[in-house]
Amino acid sequence: MTYPKINKLDLSKIEPGTTNKFFLTVVEDGLGRDITVPIFIAKGKKSGPVLGLTAAVHGNELNGIRVISNLITDISSEISDLAGTVVAVPIVNTPGTLQNQREFIDGVDLNRIMPGKLNGDRSQRFAHKFMKEVISKFQFHIDLHTASFGRINSLYVRANLEDTETKMLAQLQHPQIIVHNTGKDGSLRGAAVKKNIKSITVEVGNPQRLQKSLIKASVVGIHNTLSYLKMLPIEIESHTAEPTICQKSYWIYTEFGGILDVLPDITESFKKGDKIAIQYDVFGQKIYEYSAPEDGIVIGKSTNPVSQTGSRILHLGVVK
Ligand SMILES: [Zn+2]
Structure with missing residues (x-):
């Protein structure tokens, strides 16, 4: 065509x-x-x-x-x-x-x-x-x-x-x-x-x-x-669930290099201090546990385990 x-x-x-x-x-x-x-x-x-x-x-x-x-x-x-x-x-x-x-x-x-x-x-x-x-x-x-x-x-x-x-x-x-x-x-x-x-x-x-x-x-x-916008004579579909409104959001980054396991799933909520990720060295020895700096929700997260210093962990949404 x-x-x-x-x-x-x-x-x-x-x-x-x-x-x-x-x-x-x-x-x-x-x-x-x-x-x-x-x-x-x-x-x-x-x-x-x-x-x-x-x-x-x-x-x-x-x-x-x-x-x-x-x-x-x-x-x-x-x-x-x-x-x-x-x-x-x-x-x-x-x-x-x-x-x-x-x-x-x-x-x-x-x-x-x-x-x-x-x-x-x-x-x-x-x-x-x-x-x-x-x-x-x-x-x-x-x-x-x-x-x-x-x-x-x-x-x-x-x-x-x-x-x-x-x-x-x-x-x-x-x-x-x-x-x-x-x-x-x-x-x-x-x-x-x-x-x-x-x-x-x-x-x-x-x-x-x-x-x-x-x-x-x-x-x-x-x-x-x-x-x-009244552009088509169709009905607005009803909500299945109300969205979570975040007043701001930011990424949390790794402090070290190593293999990263991000714990919560997408849209999961967590409290300040909850464990959100664990980083291991290449031999499987635990290097560091990351905890949430404040209450939040997971907007997005890393799926790439090999993480050098300063790699993204998760995109934290602040609800309040
Ligand atoms: Zn884009």
């Missing part, structure tokens, strides 16, 4: 009541060939907001690709009922995905340099054009991620909970955990928020794989969002 290539994204030129698939040229590679990103646009006949969905800003975080492809199927079959516009980018960091890597071609993490720079280096220019042509057209935005390599995550949302509508977006995803985070970190979400776009990050499980149940749960969350 070939799809038309475009250089600019002009939503006003899209015919109401249609779905469209394009490849948007963002930059050129060293042979002068276009580096493109796939873009799906569904524009309803009725007016309404622009909801943007993005995935694989980190090239090896793949669950979001399937979340978006499932939504493309659903929205295409309901296009006659759609109000407003859905713009979905199943892979943002296309060069990274082709290399099975998190970073862009130049080894830079795109989610730390947003909104990029007009006259910048390779990753900065890619980020800048993508922000300008795609993200700046959104009013609402959901950025789909997973854990990084060697770690696992709960289904959790990062959002600025001080903003009522953003908080609502977070809750509609029915995640296990919501972490309050203002996004001043060079992330795509942070750059979107600066443009007054209501934006959240949804962390959907683990890297470099497709996980059916988590994909299904995230699709439900986006359906809920379409319902809440």
